[in-house]
């Protein structure tokens with residue numbers, strides 16, 4: 437598995453959902469940076485399972501333990517090693533799934549690729565649980581970026597076909613980016629959030645699941661990050677984002693809607709203001725030619741509905757060669773996009789911080 441990413445801050449995510457622990461190594465963070473571990477833990481708590489009625493009931497403390505790389509809370513230049521214990525595994529839920537794969541999950545392809553040696557308990561290394569160590573690395577990057585004047589926020593823009601309010605493409609403030617943080621339903625418009633919660637619970641009641649969209653924005657990003665043609669801002673952010681399980685699509689700025697606009701409408705025109713170049717709009721979502729424009733970087737991620745549902749579905753028994761029906765038992769998120777919100781902030785921070793360090797090498 438390619439569980440490592442990053443050119444300048446190189447991270448490697450390890451562990452499986454039901455192994456003793458999950459964790460991350462982070463190499464390349466400059467020495468002498470103070471990391472607020474309480475703030476980092478509060479960030480991890482936003483993603484943690486088992487705390488709200490509309491998420492998986494698996495309860496995990498998700499306390500991060502640093503094994504190396506920090507001395508009295510300050511980076512020492514050595515790789516950071518961090519682990520989170522898995523304490524509430526219930527592998528019996530997965531007893532049949534090595535033979536009868538869940539539609540929509542990775543069971544079948546993992547068995548084919550790893551010749552039956554894959555860890556199928558809890559979805560193994562494919563589990564959304566691996567986004568916890570991703571949040572450790574990303575939470576650190578968020579703190580380091582804030583020192584550089586970059587702020588990042590995300591919210592659940594859509595779930596079960598119900599829309600939240602959107603970030604504007606220009607004029608985004610730090611308060612706007614913080615608005616959804618710490619809410620049980622991470623939205624801007626609480627009425628929409630309540631409707632989403634009801635719809636998500638109703639989907640679970642109906643033995644089903646729903647999908648969603650997470651919108652993320654970064655402000656204070658300087659002009660000039662990103663390297664065309666393959667390490668541009670969109671390329672790099674997208675690569676990190678597709679490391680999050682269940683992500684099926686990404687769009688920047690007006691995104692797919694740009695396909696329906698005239699150039700005269702879509703182009704972000706220029707004006708001089710106090711001697712500085714200003715964009716009259718930000719339909720591009722913060723990047724032109726793969727290079728950051730200085731405008732907010734705004735993107736939206738589509739999350740598919742949770743594969744593990746208790747409704748009866750067609751599957752196959754790979755041992756007997758017979759068709760079998762499957763109703764997935766166990767503890768699952770009825771909408772993965774809800775807990776993915778801080779994960780999207782984390783990967784956005786990792787991508788931008790990596791590009792920022794790269795731009796300083798020049």
Ligand SMILES: Cc1cc2nc3c(=O)[nH]c(=O)nc-3n(C[C@H](O)[C@H](O)[C@H](O)COP(=O)(O)O)c2cc1C
Nearest residue numbers: 541542562563564681682743744768769772775776
């Ligand atoms: C935060 C988070 C939580 C998730 N929770 C579940 C879950 O409870 N049950 C499940 O079947 N899938 C869950 N998923 C999605 C699966 O892990 C994912 O669909 C699976 O690994 C297959 O990968 P793919 O959807 O990217 O193809 C979750 C994903 C994330 C990001």
Ligand SMILES: C=C(O[C@@H]1CC(C(=O)O)=C[C@@H](OP(=O)(O)O)[C@H]1O)C(=O)O
Nearest residue numbers: 485492494558559563564565766767768
């Ligand atoms: C544990 C987490 O989410 C898990 C993600 C997940 C999956 O298939 O992705 C399946 C479930 O695992 P289990 O059957 O072990 O409870 C979720 O609970 C977490 O995010 O920390």
